[in-house]
Amino acid sequence: MTKQQAVLSSETNARFRAAVQRLSGIILPDSKVAMVEQRLRRRVLDTGQKDMEAYLQALMAGRLGAAEMEMAIDLITTNTTSFFRENAHFDYLRDILLPQMVTGHNGSAPRLKLWSAACSEGAEAFTLAMVMAQAQRSGLRFDWAVLGTDISRSMVEKARAAIYAADQVSALNTDLLTRYIMAAVNPAEKEQVRIVPELRQKVRFRQMNLMDPSYPIDRDIDVIFLRNVLIYFNAEDRAHVVRRLQSHLRPGGYLFVGHSEGMSVKADGMERIRPTIFRKM
Template sequence: MNQVLRQAHDQRFSELIRNRTGIQLPVHRRQMIESRLRPRIAAVGASGFEGYLAQLFDHGLLEDELPLVIDLLTTNKTDFFREATHFDVLVQEIVPEAVRRAAPHPPRLKIWSAASSEGAEAYTTAIVLAEAQRAGQRFSYAILGTDISQRMLDRARRAIYSAEQLSPVPAELRARYTMVGRAPAHAGTARLVPELRDRVQFMHLNLMDRTYPVDRDVDVIFLRNVLIYFGPEDQSAVIARMVSHLRPNGYLIVGHSESMVVNHPQMKQHSPSIFRKT
């Protein structure tokens, strides 16, 4: 393949991924990209990354391969109780505030995990909210998890995790909210209890879509460690769409490295990486 065609394929590929997912693929990430796509390169019998792009663009494989490519390029990094201070603010400030505002009736909180991957963030939220209820707070809640990766959504719905994945969950909470796998096929794993799974729904959603099929009175949106992969224009557009789905006084929570990204006239900073809609 000549150099001009190779560069054209590279540019077309980068633009395609950015347009479909918001993810930017700078040159210095080329090795990572090739590594993640290696299974597909082998599956179609391509001669390396350049050959794979040629198969996509010149030999009609793009339509079939693109969902698989997007799935492999999605970061899918997730941990239980990641950036735990966010969950402290949720149960110590946001929930009590909602209870006071709705008194004497118990409120129904809507929480959105907007890049839920395989569900750790959504289920961590369910755990801490269930604990708040056990402590006497009167409210109900529903959690929506959305992600661009269908493979991650399937895992999230199963809610089965390895002991290593569950290690950040305090032992008392693991005992209360997980069921240890006893069959040989599930050795070393545990599943979230039905009481939590019933509170969480998962749905496919691409943050680059112009509209989101989500309620517009959400109390809290977790949009953590996603915007860092987007360019400034896409960051602003996604934030604007997210804000439109928050109720007045609702909260947008981003990753600690993303605080400077949130610059919207309706959002006021509450604390590092937590913003409140005015």
């Protein structure tokens, strides 16, 4: 693709990066141009365009359709995920928040709603599910549901399948592996595992763009995880996203962000509990 890289003009590159930011919030610096070309290389061929310049111009002119733009953004989106990533957040949820949330309901069992707002292929959402299931096993009385959303349609499809490479769950302890992970029955698929049905039926996934002006999500969410996403947005978009998320939290609900994002949350009505944990007042 050396020829394609040579003919990509700075103007087209700048226009495409602006379009990506407008549609997804993701800021692509100049240093990412090679990454963009590498990830979109196959789309140039599949759409019959002569080079990257022609592909991006056709894409931005709408000649390739909205689905192609969605696919392009999907391909350049960074999807980094793992089970129990930044584990201290899950410890805090299990040890501090859940006991608080299930008390004071006059003996009834509350229904808790959790949202993984940039779920990628679902590891975070299923980690939340494991935490909730384990808390129930410890004796806490509550019902629960987890929602995972992501801008990437392909990631949402993977999350719904709940199939992972065996090495992705290798760090789970024996109890979690035994209770919540199924090994493949087919020897040809021995390097793959799947989340057990008991968790899959409690977790839903849907495609959603955080840059949309409104979200088709309940407005009484107890816990939202949006981690390692705000770092890709500019200050204005970060503020808009946080305010929209805040509007979907119940009073007293919690927002978790990534460890490099604590200073990104600046919203009236949100109280900082920990450097990366906020409570809606």
